[in-house]
Structure formats: C-alpha cells, structure tokens
Ligand SMILES: Nc1ncnc2c1ncn2[C@@H]1O[C@H](COP(=O)(O)OP(=O)(O)OP(=O)(O)O)[C@@H](O)[C@H]1O
C-alpha cells in the first residue's frame with residue numbers, strides 16, 4: 001500500500017533530493033500547500049542535521065494510514081536515520097535555541113511543531129533515528 | 138613508431154582495417170549501441186581507422202595532435218569518449234592477432250613489437266582521457282561561474298535602492314555569495330535600502346532564515362537597511378512554526394510595497410501625474 005523512497009544524505013544535494021521526494025509524496029497525498037511547505041521544511045531540518053552532525057545518513061519517506069471512527073486517515077511519515085555521534089541529552093536539543101553549531105537551535109523543536117507526531121531515538125556513540133508523521137486532516 | 142612495424146602494418150593494411158571494423162562493431166553492439174549516432178557510424182569508423190593508420194608514421198606528438206582534433210570534433214557532436222578508447226584498444230587487439238597468426242615472426246619480435254604498439258596506443262588513450270576530463274572540468278567550472286553570477290545579483294533599481302531577487306534553493310555556498318554580493322553591491326551602488334526578495338525560494342528553513350538574519354545585520358553595519366519581501370503565506374506559516382522571530386526584521390508582503398517603503402525611507406515617493 002505504501003510508496004517509500006529512501007534518500008541518502010551526505011552532501012547538500014542529498015538534502016535537496018530528500019525535500020523534493022517529500023514534496024512530491026505530500027502533493028500526491030493531497031496535502032494543502034501550507035502542509036506541503038511544513039513537510040518539506042521538516043525534511044530539510046532533519047536532513048541538514050544529518051549532514052552537519054552525522055556526515056551521512058538517510059531519509060525515508062513513506063505514506064501511512066490509520067483507521068479511525070471517522071474513516072481512514074492518510075499521512076506522510078519521515079524517518080531520519082544516521083550512525084553519527086548520537087544525542088546525549090534529548091531534552092536539551094528539544095529546547096528552542098539550543099545549538100552546538102552556532103545555528104538558531106530552532107530545527108528540532110521546529111520539526112516537532114511543524115508535524116503531528118515526533119519521536120527521537122538516539123544512543124550516544126551509535127546514532128540517531130528520528131520519526132515524524134504529518135496527518136492529512 | 139619503428140619503420141619495421143609500420144611496414145608490417147602497411148603490408149596487411151586492408152586485412153587490419155577489415156578486422157578492426159568487425160571488432161569495433163562487435164564492441165559497440167555490446168556496450169554503447171544506443172548512444173551512437175547511427176547515420177554517421179560507418180563513415181566515422183572509416184575515418185577513424187584511416188586516421189589511425191595514417192598517424193602511425195608521424196612522431197607521437199603529431200599523431201596525438203591529429204587524433205585529438207578528431208576526438209574533439211566528435212565529442213562535440215555527442216559521441217562518447219569510450220568510442221575512441223575502445224577503437225584504439227580494438228586496433229591493438231587486431232594487431233596482436235595479426236602478428237600471432239603470422240608464423241614467420243619470431244615470438245621475441247612479436248613481443249617487442251607489441252610492446253611498442255602498446256605504449257604508443259596507451260599514450261594516445263591517456264591523452265584523450267586527459268583532454269576529455271579537462272574539457273569536462275572546464276565546462277563545469279564555467280557553469281559554476283555562470284551560476285555564481287546568477288545566484289545572488291544585486292540590482293540597483295532606484296538611486297539608493299537595490300533589489301536582490303533570490304530564486305531557487307539556497308545552500309551554504311550560495312548563502313556566502315549572498316552575503317558577499319550584498320555588501321559589495323551596497324558599497325558600489327551606494328544603496329541605503331536593500332530589498333531581499335524571496336518569492337522564488339522554495340524552502341525557508343532555519344539555515345536560510347539564519348543566513349538572511351545575519352546578512353541583514355551585516356547590511357545594517359555598513360549603514361544600510363534591509364527589507365525582506367515576497368514571503369509567501371505558506372512560508373510565513375512555517376517560519377512561525379519553526380519559532381523564528383522576524384519581529385525586529387522589516388518585512389513587506391510584495392516587492393512593490395517594499396520599494397514604496399524604500400522610497401519613503403529615502404524621503405521620496407511615487408506620484409501619479
Ligand atoms: N542527527 C544528529 N546527530 C547528532 N546530533 C544532532 C543531530 N541532530 C541534531 N543534533 C544536535 O542537536 C542540536 C540541536 O539541533 P537543531 O536542529 O534543533 O538546531 P541546530 O541544528 O543547532 O540549528 P538550526 O537547526 O536552527 O539551524 C544540534 O546543535 C546538535 O548538537
């Protein structure tokens with residue numbers, strides 16, 4: 001049922017490809033243009049974090065479905081995976097303004113607000129996996 | 138190449154040419170069939186093998202020059218580089234076959250002759266490959282330059298007012314160019330107000346926002362003011378979701394409104410007459 005695309009990220013081109021793949025699927029699933037922008041931006045943040053902090057990794061983009069009393073709900077699921085340094089203090093990186101690279105520190109908390117579901121799984125020294133879903137309302 | 142080798146090749150010229158054509162046909166059917174312009178195929182093959190044979194008696198530099206000229210012309214017409222490298226390699230194979238099937242030749246002669254042919258052909262192949270990657274790198278370099286010029290233009294639209302229209306993805310490289318071009322342009326055109334138009338930027342993420350904020354701070358340091366225009370509604374929403382505060386950053390919805398503000402800031406306005 002689900003279309004899935006995997007995009008490798010180890011250059012800035014990878015970030016752009018991941019975004020494009022996300023935008024295409026979001027469009028296909030009928031997301032509004034505001035939601036398309038939210039999804040693309042979220043992918044951009046996750047992919048850039050991979051590029052900056054883990055050097056390489058991948059972004060997996062797929063469609064998901066859920067049954068509800070009101071009927072079937074469709075959504076897009078983004079998984080960002082890397083085998084980089086991992087995140088020691090997850091609470092800290094979710095604070096607005098926390099950055100180790102002189103950035104705005106708005107990426108991760110921003111993704112959480114842009115999307116509907118958000119989950120970080122990270123082991124220091126082993127890598128990071130972030131999953132996030134946006135449902136089409 | 139040694140006269141004795143050339144003589145040997147010339148004495149069997151027709152045979153070698155025929156075999157070469159068969160060999161090239163065989164290779165190209167397997168490997169590059171789709172890429173070759175077929176209408177010119179036989180013609181080009183004939184030209185190529187004649188050229189190889191004619192260049193045998195030239196010294197190596199002259200030979201390289203002639204073959205390079207030929208290669209360059211065809212590469213421009215869309216032939217793959219592998220056509221040349223494989224054509225040269227096929228020539229080497231054919232010569233080896235011709236020599237080994239000739240019973241009157243001693244194996245030592247075959248060996249030394251073949252060695253000489255091999256280094257002659259390798260020299261030419263290396264040169265072609267170098268040339269080709271060289272011209273490819275050169276093209277890439279020129280394209281990069283062209284892109285660089287296009288990527289962050291600052292246009293003086295009125296006295297003291299300039300516009301930087303940004304179109305397309307902004308990566309780190311481009312973000313740097315935007316900064317440079319802004320600061321240089323402001324000095325050059327004596328701008329007091331710069332409008333950065335992001336209508337054509339598909340994604341404004343934290344990195345892009347950060348660079349724009351930094352650029353506008355730098356602009357302020359050189360005594361000018363930066364106004365952000367062309368923020369599409371969906372981009373405005375994502376910026377808010379990201380939690381980025383553009384509150385202290387002058388923005389206008391459209392370029393036109395931005396220009397009006399720029400004129401006001403420089404004590405001018407547009408009037409109907
Ligand atoms: N994939 C990852 N691997 C390891 N560390 C990460 C990863 N992603 C984020 N981090 C850490 O989390 C911090 C916060 O990330 P976040 O994306 O919120 O902000 P930022 O990247 O520093 O700046 P911004 O995204 O605003 O440009 C980063 O500075 C980095 O230390």
Ligand SMILES: [Mg+2]
Pocket residue numbers: 045048049103106107108343
């Ligand atoms: Mg980030």
